Amino acid sequence: MNQSLNPHIALKIQQQIRLAEDDLVIYIEEALDNSDYLKTGKEKLEESQFRNLVQVADTTESPEVVKNFLCYQVGRDKKWGTNKNSLAAKIIKDIDSRLKEKARKIADISDDIDFKPILMELIRRYLGYGYRYLKYLNAIQDKKIELIGTPRSK
Template structure:
């Protein structure tokens, strides 16, 4: 988080994000379990995680997802695709929760939103690994 918060606010923000983690895990697992996509490799998903770690922009993350959709069908296409579900979660549930945390802590929501997106995508990489290599 780029904004300098006093230690008390930092703790409140961290607590708020930590309390939302179960939701983040559930949302990305549902996205991976209930959408259509091709033979998406763990490395391709990790590239998305890397993009999220190197930007301060949710729009850059969504742009990268759309770019991947344009390159091949591994992310799925159309309304029921993994790509669209991830973008929907970023703009919907994740953003809404980040705004609630920011309001409670009286701080900017954007750094909170980005941290939540990063965690969501990180949990997605783990779940995809499980689906590809661990699930029977």
């Protein structure tokens, strides 16, 4: 975020980002639960692949770079999915719609706030929660644990 922001406004932005966390968790869990990504055998998406996406988001200030990396991953193999119901497509759609809308609403706190750094913070958190949830889903699939909650449905 802009270092020259009024401290009161910067605090308010951080509070709004924290208030958005429940929605971010829900969005990424819905994307994972409702996509066709989770496959058996070697086609299963591994946590390391998702972690690479999180690392890309952590090293850029550009949502387009994140989406570009996802497209690259889709081109490499089928683990992210290849159709409109794929995990990659759902993540890109969330970035372009739900996360962007939330970032704009948060940026409306003040006229001189750029929403892009807010969007990147939301993307980073969204993907981080996705990494955690993927770990959980893969453990269920590998029969290492039993389902402890009901996955969200469409």
